[in-house]
Amino acid sequence: MRKISLLLVFVLVTFFTQSQTINLFDGKSLDGWYMDVPDLEADSSLRIPFIIRDGLLVSLGTPQGHLITETEYDNYTLELDYRFAGKPGNCGILVHASTPRALYDMFPKSIEVQLMHSNAGDFWCIEQNIEVEDMVARRGPKEEWGVNGKKKRRIMNLTDDSEKPLGEWNHIKIVCNADKVTVWLNGDLVNDGFNATATRGKIALQAEGAEVEFKNVTLTEL
Template sequence: MILSPCLALAGEPVALFNGNDLSGWTAVLADENAKAEDVWSVHDGVLHCKGQPVGYIKTEKEYSNYELSLQWRFPQGSQGGNSGVLVHTSEPGAIGIWPKSIEVQLHRGDAGDFWVIGTDLNVKNEEERKMGRRHLNLTDDSENPIGEWNTMVIVCQKDRITVTVNGDLVNEASDCSVTAGAISLQSEGAPIEFREIVLTPLDE
């Protein structure tokens, strides 16, 4: 059984995307004249993002200590591109349009990189894997071909984050400077699709 966010209990999955519309989500776009429906739409249980204008949708609720599972793909015939899942989203405009958060990268070929946006974290072997705001993932060969669905699981437990892609461990972070906030999905220049966005609360 998947519960609604207002009934969330530890261990009980919560559907953040209902498969029908953007209930529970708010859009923030760089073009103030644009509307959410100009970028985001829902068809046949799939959340479609055009990628332009850039911005993001965020959950109206905030979360901490959870497992987030979602599926994403770049449409068949596309070249892939950029997007990301932002966890622990808070103040808007930390860097350009992007809010204070920790980005789990969905850029084609780089899924699982961490990008810090007004935040900080540590990864192992930082001297090799930290490049400014970017913290390289552990593997770049875990993604499926364009047009096929991928599954990402992000576990946020206190000040730690673990990310798997299609069952492979792709990144781990510790000492995260933020541990709670909304969850956001980026519109970042390329068409991308999402489905089955489910959060499972964890014991603190």
């Protein structure tokens, strides 16, 4: 009986400590997400920039704005596949998103993981900050660093050739663990940040000018 009890305790501890993976996109709806699109709010006749098409989550690029999770998260691994559906352009994934429209009356307070073609993996500081090794080389002169306005908010990624050719799917993995944000693109380490000024928040996908398709959007708790 004692052996059975110990086995039961082991099974229960294992069950409750296992990482849980959440599908953030079910391929059918935008359940669990909401949009913040300033121009659409001002003019409801404009097209909705985030849609479902052929089982994919699609950012049409315009009008510009964000698709944001209803839930806040901390200590997780976010993974998804993305590709530019037509012409290459700009887009991004925001982690630790909080105050809406904190920058330029558009971008929520957050840390952006860039998806812009040829720059995927860059960090952009949006009213939050993060540090990396070789900060001056990758961000510019220290006196010009900042998190808003015309300050140097971009922190360049570590590689130049991790993106797949246009039209092919890219796989991005973002690990947010305490004050660290680490990014892999197609298996390559492309950024490794620490001392983030935020450690919890919502996740957002951008509509920022280019059409982008997303699939396999999952979050695994650490």
